[in-house]
Amino acid sequence: MSSFTEWIDTLRSAARLTRATKTILSVIEADPDEAAYCSAQFLADMAQVNVATVVRAAQSLGYTGWPTFSAEIRTRYLASLSSRSLYLHNRSQGRLANSIDKDIELLERMRDGLDEGTLNRMGEHIIASESTGVFATGSYAAPGMQLAHVAQMLGYPVRLHSGSVTSMVNEVNLLSSHDCFVAITLWKSSRAVVQLAEAARQQGATVLVIADRQTALTDISDEHVLVPAESSELISSLVCATSAVQYLLGCLARHDEERTQRTLGRIDDLWGATSAIAED
Numbered sequence: 696m697s698s699f700t701e702w703i704d705t706l707r708s709a710a711r712l713t714r715a716t717k718t719i720l721s722v723i724e725a726d727p728d729e730a731a732y733c734s735a736q737f738l739a740d741m742a743q744v745n746v747a748t749v750v751r752a753a754q755s756l757g758y759t760g761w762p763t764f765s766a767e768i769r770t771r772y773l774a775s776l777s778s779r780s781l782y783l784h785n786r787s788q789g790r791l792a793n794s795i796d797k798d799i800e801l802l803e804r805m806r807d808g809l810d811e812g813t814l815n816r817m818g819e820h821i822i823a824s825e826s827t828g829v830f831a832t833g834s835y836a837a838p839g840m841q842l843a844h845v846a847q848m849l850g851y852p853v854r855l856h857s858g859s860v861t862s863m864v865n866e867v868n869l870l871s872s873h874d875c876f877v878a879i880t881l882w883k884s885s886r887a888v889v890q891l892a893e894a895a896r897q898q899g900a901t902v903l904v905i906a907d908r909q910t911a912l913t914d915i916s917d918e919h920v921l922v923p924a925e926s927s928e929l930i931s932s933l934v935c936a937t938s939a940v941q942y943l944l945g946c947l948a949r950h951d952e953e954r955t956q957r958t959l960g961r962i963d964d965l966w967g968a969t970s971a972i973a974e975d
Contacts (some may be wrong), residue, residue: 697775698771698775699724699727699771699772699774699775700724703720703724703773705722706756708749709718709757709774712752712755713752713755713953715742715744715748715752715887716748716751716752716755716756718742718743718744718779719742719744719748719749719752719783720752720920722738722741722742723738723768724856726741727768727771727772727775728772728784730768730772731765731768731773732769733765735749735750735761735765741876743777749761752970763808766804766923766925767908768924769909769925770908770924770925771908773882773925773931774883774907774908776883780882781929781930783819784931785926785927785928785929793927794926794928796887796928797925797927797932798921798932798934800925801922801924801932801934801935802924802934802935802938804923805922805923805935805938805939809920809939810920811942813918813919813920813944814920814939814942814943815946816918817903817918817920817943817946818943818946818947818950819946820875820901820903820917820918821846821851821853821877821903821943821947822851822876822946822947822950824873824874824875824901825852825871825873825874826852826854826870826873826874826875827846827851827852827853827854827875827876828853828854828856828866828867828870828875828876828877828878828895829842829843829853829854829855829856829877829878829879830856830857830863830866830867830876830877830878830879830881830888830891830892831855831857831878831879831888832857832885832887832888833857833878834930834933835879835881835882835931835933835936836855836857836879837937838879838905838927838933838936838937838939838940839855839857839877839879839940840855840857840971841937841940841944842855842877842879842940842943842944843855845867845944846944846947848959848962849944849947849948849955849958849959850954850955850958850960851947853877856864860887863887863888863891864891867891867894867895867898869898870898870899871898871899871900871950872898872899872900874895874900874901875900875901875903876891876892876895876896876900876901876902876903877903877904877905877908878892878902878903878904878912878916879904879905879936880906880907880910880912881906881907881922881924881931881933881936882907882924882930882931884906884910884911884912888912889910889911889912892912892915892916893915894902896915896917898963901917901918902915902916902917903916903917903918903919904916904918904919904920905919905920905922905923905936905939905940906919906920906921906922907922907923907924907931907936908921909921911959920939922935922936922938922939924936927936937951
């Protein structure tokens with residue numbers, strides 16, 4: 696059973712659904728590629744219902760309407776594809792403008808739907824922790840690298856762990872109730888990171904997650920934010936995850952302006968002393 700089918704089954708079992716909603720879910724399950732990109736009217740025609748029924752079905756499943764439900768269908772469908780299938784799905788695009796336009800669309804969706812308060816609380820957890828480990832794998836570790844690197848510039852003990860599972864195990868074993876475990880997971884979830892998050896939580900660490908959809912990882916988190924990540928290219932877009940990280944870093948910097956300026960001043964001095972930065 697695919698992850699997409701499992702998600703549809705979860706929706707079916709989550710509430711008492713009308714016959715029309717069950718029909719709509721069956722249509723989505725039967726042709727997820729079409730359902731992921733079609734309009735509410737087109738889906739209504741496929742299910743032989745009216746468009747208002749599609750909107751009510753989305754709302755009954757916990758979404759604000761068709762646009763948010765449609766975005767979730769796309770995210771779930773793309774996450775169910777293999778790397779080769781995702782490439783074949785997107786290969787007809789091939790234009791820079793398409794890639795840029797897609798990222799702009801994702802950022803607009805994120806701006807309208809993301810809870811700023813959650814990011815603020817995540818920042819507060821990192822500030823209060825004795826240490827923070829950022830756990831991410833593959834290319835999706837890139838936003839984690841930015842988070843760890845700049846947080847260290849600001850004087851916070853934040854470190855990225857993206858190597859072998861055994862090294863990640865060692866790092867999680869050192870966590871306590873005074874620490875934070877941050878996971879960044881897009882498109883495919885690492886089974887190891889999920890299991891390590893559970894271990895960190897059992898040890899009392901605060902679990903924070905940046906993801907593109909609800910998963911077992913977000914379910915066990917203390918705080919999480921969902922960022923759009925669908926792409927018109929080979930891999931999922933990192934733009935929104937990076938934007939969320941940039942805001943988090945701003946939270947850290949604004950927490951204590953005097954400390955921030957003092958710490959960055961020392962960084963400037965060390966850059967000069969080591970000739971680490973080339974002068975233009």
